Amino acid sequence: MKISVKYDLNITCKTILKEQLDKLNIPHVLHGTGEIEIKRAISDEEMQELFNNLNAYGIYVLNDQKTALVQRIKNTINEMLEDDRLKSQKVSEYLADKLNYSYTYLSNLFSETTYTSIENFVILRKVDHAKDLMADTDLTLTEIAYRLNYSSVAHLSGQFKKITGLTPTKFQEILERRRGTRIQQTI
Amino acid sequence: MDFKIFRRIAQSPVVDRIALALAIVLLLFITTVLFKQIRDLEVSAEMVSHSLTVDKEINKLFTQYDLMESAEFRSVILKDSTFEESYIDHKLQNDRTFDRLYGLVKEMPYHRRNLDTVSKLKDSLHTTLTALHGKVKPMEADSTAMVYVERAASILKKLRGFKRNMLANNENFLQDKLVTYRRLTFLTPLTTLFLALFSIVMFTIAFFRLRRHKNKIQTSEALLQNIVQSTDNIMNYYEPIYDSNAKVIDFRVAFANICNRDYLNLEPDELLGKPITEVFPFILKNNELHRMIDCFLENKTIDFERQVTVEGQQFWFHTFVRAMDGGILEVVRNNTEEYNAKEKLLRANQELEVQNFIMSEAKKVAKIGSYTWYLDTGEAEISENYYRILGCEPNEFKPSLERYRSFVHPDDLKQYDEYGEWHRAKKEPRDHTYRIISKSGEVKHIRTKGQFIQKDGRTVMIGVVQDVSDQIAAENTLRIKNFELERSNVELESFNRVVSHDLQEPLRKIQMFISRIDGEEKNKLSERGRVYFDRIDKVAARMQSLIRNLLNYSRIDSTHDDFEVVDLNSVMKKVSEENAERIKAEDAEIVWDNLPMVHGVGFQLEQLFGNLVSNSLKYRNPKVAPKIRVASEMVGNDQIAEEFLKPSKHCFKITFSDNGIGFDDTNAKKIFEVFQRLHSKNQYSGTGIGLAICKKIVENHHGYIQASGKKGKGSVFTIYLPA
Amino acid sequence: MNKIPANSGKQILNVALADDDEDDRLFFQEAIEDISIRTKLSLLSDGQELMDYLNLPNIILPNLIFLDLNMPIKNGMQCLKEIRSNPKLNDVCIAIYSTSCSENDIEETFVNGANVYLNKPNNFSKLRDSIEKVLQINWQYHTSNLNRDNFLLRL
Incomplete structure (x- = not known):
């Protein structure tokens, strides 16, 4: 049997946070999205336990301003890639402009925190987008390359191969076969 | 009245x-x-x-x-x-x-x-x-x-x-x-x-009568003309030509109908007035002219067949000649088709006779006999060769079911009876193989297949029997051989697995350990120890590449499920892209003509071309920049050396020529053998398997590869692939 | 056992390795310790052990499992299929870690739900680099909202 559910992520998160904080008897106030004010000093052990408990729900504590900024960088990049109008915009300029920091600073911060560079992340993100398009639409590689602002199909293929170790064709083949086995299983 | x-x-x-x-x-x-x-x-x-x-x-x-x-x-x-x-x-x-x-x-x-x-x-x-x-x-x-x-x-x-x-x-x-x-x-x-x-x-009466006569004659003449011109026979009228002694020596064409044009390609108008020996030279053959003169002189009718070749085509004509009104009428009918049909029939008859003869001989050779068995009376007839199969002289006994059953091997008798029963019930043809014991006591395997037909209102079973003892023996041998082959295939497969996995595993670990030492630990070794260590590293690397190449070689299987149309131009493009760094480093140049599309396995062909390219780069002349040229042409299979099979009439001849160090032509065959090297390991790295792989790939594509070289000048590899 | 690295603010990546070869487990452990990404590594010596481990109650599930294909008792492919048919283990990424470089094997594992296919290298630094790359990308898939359904990586 399958049932469909609808949920409000905001409420879900707040509920989980409240439960977990209450469980450890930590007095707190929940501020808007993603900020918690803790009312008393807590030990490292307590802190670690809380983090671990929250991790199980996929909630991670961004324990400093830097991490928060990195998240903002990622969000901005996502935003940018999804907006057709910003296609030709340079990532560095856009980020610096949008986040009001110098690109060098952002770049260093990002590498330090995520083990990868902004450029790499953009590529990863773009390839991921390409994967989505390959998986969910009937667009041809040429169309996808155009949409994602690649100069040619070869460029897209090259980058795809570099990131995934697979050619786009092979990738599509595997996805198709996966779907086939899945359908067989449900039957 | x-x-x-x-x-x-x-x-x-x-x-x-x-x-x-x-x-x-x-x-x-x-x-x-x-x-x-x-x-x-x-x-x-x-x-x-x-x-x-x-x-x-x-x-x-x-x-x-x-x-x-x-x-x-x-x-x-x-x-x-x-x-x-x-x-x-x-x-x-x-x-x-x-x-x-x-x-x-x-x-x-x-x-x-x-x-x-x-x-x-x-x-x-x-x-x-x-x-x-x-x-x-x-x-x-x-x-x-x-x-x-x-x-x-x-x-x-x-x-x-x-x-x-x-x-x-x-x-x-x-x-x-x-x-x-x-x-x-x-x-x-x-x-x-x-x-x-x-x-x-x-005069009036005479005039009218004459006029009526004339009209009548005109009408009948027109009718006759029509008949003569519309017939599909040649109709010619000839008048005699006399010599000075009033002897008939020839005839002159007085009338010729349109069919002359149709059959002989001669214009009737042009024939008129000419001697027949001139316009129909074939009349001089077979004494035809004399017969026609006789016919004229004796006032009779003759007919004969005549063969005429018109513009290379053979015709058969049936000719009637009849003396008539101081001349002769010749009527010629084209019966080429009838004649050919007759000829064909005649030939077919002859062939049939030959075939019958061959058949009876073949029966002996193939150890085949035949039988006819009248179900109502139980009478039977069996062929001479059947007697021979049973080890008897022809017609040695009067055949019947009971008599025949005595020949059947006791162990197979039950089955034989069941087959007979089934056969009589179903009246369908079915193979049955059983053993008999011949008169001389020899056990023979007999295969039979019979059919029921109605002959003169009687149900008759006719069929053939074959002594298949040899075949069965051969089949048994084959089965054993097949079994052995299967087992050795399995062995080979497991050997492959051993090489690919089990042999590679420890080697890989050795290399891992080497790489673990290759760092700080290495510095702790003595000078000599470090040298040995580097040697170990190299040997391990070499062993690894040997194993990998051997694996590649054994993986080139000859299953052709994945044959597709491959554009060799794009293959070359890929190969040169793959080797781009090396090409740049060696300052090499690779050029290729417009290459054909062939049927093949894409990645194998890439491997083939890649190996040849890297072979040329490896054995380059240190003094000149390497240049590789790939050309292709379509040739007839007569260009392929005698020793090879020729699967198709035409093939693509693809030549790889380089300006490298070349080799001595006497070694041209050796270089394609596994682990054969013309140079010492120190001089040129390599496992001696690359060209063997090339050979295997080309043969897998039903083609041939040859090499020719001149020491110091360069080498040429020629590949023939079926077009 | 877990060392807390310098940038201690980050969450720890839970990694498991199932491999019957002791040497390989050792190399892997050494390699992962060499990487700056904070990880907690669990080592299992065969497929059955892995499945038992995953089915422990209250277990903190690994984010990423490295899985050797050629193992006694229960081989990698069987484990892969079991994991993929268990909805509880939906979020776990699977990296195949094998010596086999047959295209057929690679495709089969991907089709059966593997995310990463990593050939066992014959050089330690290559191993370390490969693991690092896998962890990095895996980390991206965990921390950024990338579509994990399409996570395929061949090294």
Whole structure:
């Protein structure tokens, strides 16, 4: 049997946070999205336990301003890639402009925190987008390359191969076969 | 019906001829009659005119007598001496008239007689008168004179009487002739008119008849022409040609129909008037001309077959020749198709005979026998070879089911009976193999297949048997061999696995440990230890590449499920891209022509080209920049060396030429063998397996690879792939 | 056992390795310790052990499992199929860690739900680099909202 559910992520998160904080008897106030004010000093052990408990729900504590900024960088990049109008915009300029920091600073911060560079992340993100398009639409590689602002199909293929170790064709083949086995299983 | 006969008779040419003869006779007759009438008319007219002349002359004669007498008298009276002159004058005239008259009445006896009498009278008259004259002297009129006068008077009187008679007689004659003449003048025009009318009638009839005939002839001639021209036979008419001894030596074409063009490609009009030996040279073959001359001379009909080649095509003609109207008619029918069909049939028959012979021989060779088994009576017939299979002499025993069963191997008897039962029930053909024991005790495997047919209202089973003992023995051997092969395949597979996984595993770990030491730990070693360590590293790397290449080699399987159309241009492009770094580093140049599309496995072909390229780069001449050239052409399979199989008529010849160090041509075959190297390991790295892989790939694609080289100049690899 | 690295603010990545070869487990452990990414590594010596481990109650599930294909008792492919058919283990990424480089094997594992295919290298630094790359990308898939359904990586 399958049932469909609808949920409000905001409420879900707040509920989980409240439960977990209450469980450890930590007095707190929940501020808007993603900020918690803790009312008393807590030990490292307590802190670690809380983090671990929250991790199980996929909630991670961004324990400093830097991490928060990195998240903002990622969000901005996502935003940018999804907006057709910003296609030709340079990532560095856009980020610096949008986040009001110098690109060098952002770049260093990002590498330090995520083990990868902004450029790499953009590529990863773009390839991921390409994967989505390959998986969910009937667009041809040429169309996808155009949409994602690649100069040619070869460029897209090259980058795809570099990131995934697979050619786009092979990738599509595997996805198709996966779907086939899945359908067989449900039957 | 009588009417019809009548009509036929009227139309027959004999009647025409008789009628014509009659008409001519009649015409002649009428003409003769007419001619005679005209002649008669002429005669009668002449008679009339003759009578009139006679009449005139008679009158003239007797008048002259009177004149003579009167002239005498006058002279007597007048005593005129002139008398004598006139008298003689009269007398002469009178004689002339008399002679004339006499001539005129020569053929009238009556008048003649009269004239004779008149002549006597005349003479006496003359005498009298003359006498008178002598007496009469002037002025002497005496009695004697008087006597004479009186005598003259009586003669004259008699003469007058004659005159009257003759005139009357002549009148009668004239009247008579006039009657005849009048009759004739009436009859002749009538006859002439009749003749003219008759002629007109005759000509009119003749004209119409002739015209009708002509029309008839024209119609039939046109019909005949039509027939002659529309027939699909050649119809020619020839007239004989004589030599000086009046001997027939040839014929001349007098008529040729359109079929000459159709069959012989000869224009009928151009044939006319020419000798047949000139226009139909083939007539000189097979004595045909002589036969035609004989046919003409003996007035008979002959026919013969003749073969003619027209523009390279062979035709068979059936020819009839018939003597006709001082010439010969030749009718030629094209029976090429019939002839060919006949020929074919004949050949087929011959072939059948040969096949029958072969069949019976083949039965012996293939150890096949046949049988016929009448189900109703249980009678059977088996072929001679069947007896031989059973180890018997032909017809050694009378075949029957029971008798045959005694040959069947006891262990197979049950099955054999079941098969027979099944067979009789189902009446379907089915194979059955069983053993028999021949007369000599030999066990033989027999395969049989039978079928039921209806023959003369009886159900008959016919079938063949084959001694398959040899086959079964061979099959058994094959099965054992196959089993062995399968086992060795499995072994090979597991060997492959051992090489690929089990052998690679420890080696990989050795290399891992090497890489773990290769760092800080290495620095702790002595100088010598570090050298040994580097050696170990190299040896391990070499072993790894050996294993990998061996694996690659063994993985080139010959299953062709994944054959597809591969563009060798894109293969070359990929290969040069893959080797781009190395090409750049070596300052090499790779050029290729427009390469073909071939059937093959893409990645194998990439490996093939890649190996060749890297081979060329590896064995480069250190002094010059490497240059590799790939060319292709389509060639016939006769270019491939004899020792290779030739799967297709055409193939692509792809040549890889380089300007590297080359090799000695005597080693051309060696370099494709696994682990064969022409250089020491120190000189050139490599496992000696790359070209072996190339060879295997090319052979997997049903192609061939050859190498040729010149030491120091470069090498050429030539690949033949089926087009 | 877990060392807390310098940038201690980050969450720890839970990694498991199932491999019957002791040497390989050792290399792997050494390699992962060499990487700056904070990880907690669990080592299992065969497929059955892995499945038992995953089915422990209250277990903190690993984010990423490295799985050797050629193992006694229960091989990698069987484990892969079991994991993929268990909805509870939906979020776990699977990296195949094998010596086999047959294209067929690679495709089969991907089709059966593997995310990463990593050939066992013959050089330690290569191993370390490869693991680092896998962890990095895996980390991106965990921290950024990338579509994990399409997470395929061949090294």
